[in-house]
Amino acid sequence: MSIGFLIVLSLALGVVAWLFFLWTVKSGQYDDPEGPKYRMLDDDEGEAKPRGERGGPRGERR
Numbered sequence: 001m002s003i004g005f006l007i008v009l010s011l012a013l014g015v016v017a018w019l020f021f022l023w024t025v026k027s028g029q030y031d032d033p034e035g036p037k038y039r040m041l042d043d044d045e046g047e048a049k050p051r052g053e054r055g056g057p058r059g060e061r062r
Contacts, residue, residue, distance in 0.1 A: 024030070
């Protein structure tokens, strides 16, 4: 392989990666990076219970 072919190949891969990044930005992939880590901590009912009312892994009170 010649060095010119490798340079062209690396530039083409760089352009493809840049276009993929632009597509992810336009499709909204980076709009809310903080939200998912807080949503997974929410209770299923939508409101937080006081600490004493939550059961342990077997359902007993703490």
